[in-house]
Amino acid sequence: MSFINSIKERARQAKKTIVLPESLERRTLEATAQIIKEDIADVILVGNKEDIEKAGEGLEISKAIFVDPMSFEKMNAYIDLLVELRSKKGMTREKAEDILKSDPLYLGVMMVKDGMADGMVAGAIHSTANVLRPSLQILKTAPGTKLVSSFFVMVVPDCTYGANGTFIFSDCGLVQNPNAEELASIALSSAKSFENLVAEEAVVGMLSHSTKGSAKHPDVDKVLEATRLAKEQNPDVKLDGEFQLDAAIVPSVGASKAPESKVAGKVNVLVFPDLDAGNIGYKLTQRLAKADAYGPVTQGIAKPVNDLSRGCTAEDIVGVVAITAVQAQNQ
Missing domain, CATH: 3.40.50.10750 (Isocitrate/Isopropylmalate dehydrogenase-like)
Structure with missing residues (x-):
């Protein structure tokens, strides 16, 4: 069995929930359809459901979990938590609300912090710095690890x-x-x-x-x-x-x-x-050498958050989601 098929099989055995915050990106939605079809993980998509479904026209993504920041029932609790985590850095309730309603990366990381999701994968349309910044601010490094x-x-x-x-x-x-x-x-x-x-x-x-x-x-x-x-x-x-x-x-x-x-x-x-x-x-x-390259995969964060290459394919996203799910199992 190939490496990635082995990882997918392990992911299926103890299925995890992975948030994909770049939910209007077609490659993300193609990957979501494949992840659901292969039963690799449960997927959370962040954004307005109608907008997401329009972006994913022709794809079977109905079994995904849709979280709209404008109507999310946990939003107030997440705002309070973000203020608590970042108050020493000047975070106010107004700033926290604006960030969580406008930046799906921060909301995705808060879902991981809360346990609603077991991990997050992003980076198809965001820089590495933008993907990792909320992870380091909110999740921080894993116990016993000094460096991400x-x-x-x-x-x-x-x-x-x-x-x-x-x-x-x-x-x-x-x-x-x-x-x-x-x-x-x-x-x-x-x-x-x-x-x-x-x-x-x-x-x-x-x-x-x-x-x-x-x-x-x-x-x-x-x-x-x-x-x-x-x-x-x-x-x-x-x-x-x-x-x-x-x-x-x-x-x-x-x-x-x-x-x-x-x-x-x-x-x-x-x-x-x-x-x-x-x-x-x-x-x-x-x-x-025509090698398969899976990554970059992040190590050292308290919970798994992985960054994609902006040149990634939908298949790449599927592979990184499977790896993220296995990382979550190990943690």
């Missing part, structure tokens, strides 16, 4: 490396230039995400242009320090570095370049030293 980061699940066809061609690449979409402490946090969060989603043991490689001292540079020092910190914080995780990419995933190269490492050549979680490397790496793999 992101990853892609990469599924490479006809590939024997990683977990039969399945990898996590991190961070490819959020943290621009992590310091050593942040890179260690990304690595440990990514290991947990891999095990939750792929259901196999994570083997983490801290990537660099150097393998075990083959080059000297402050950029290499950062990866070495991140490796040390990650091992110190969670010695049970299989993690090592610094590795060049081939030493991380190719057994023969790993054995040659890092013979004393128990991780070299076996890595399935690739931790890139910065966003440039991660973003370039995942797109190269996607385009040249």
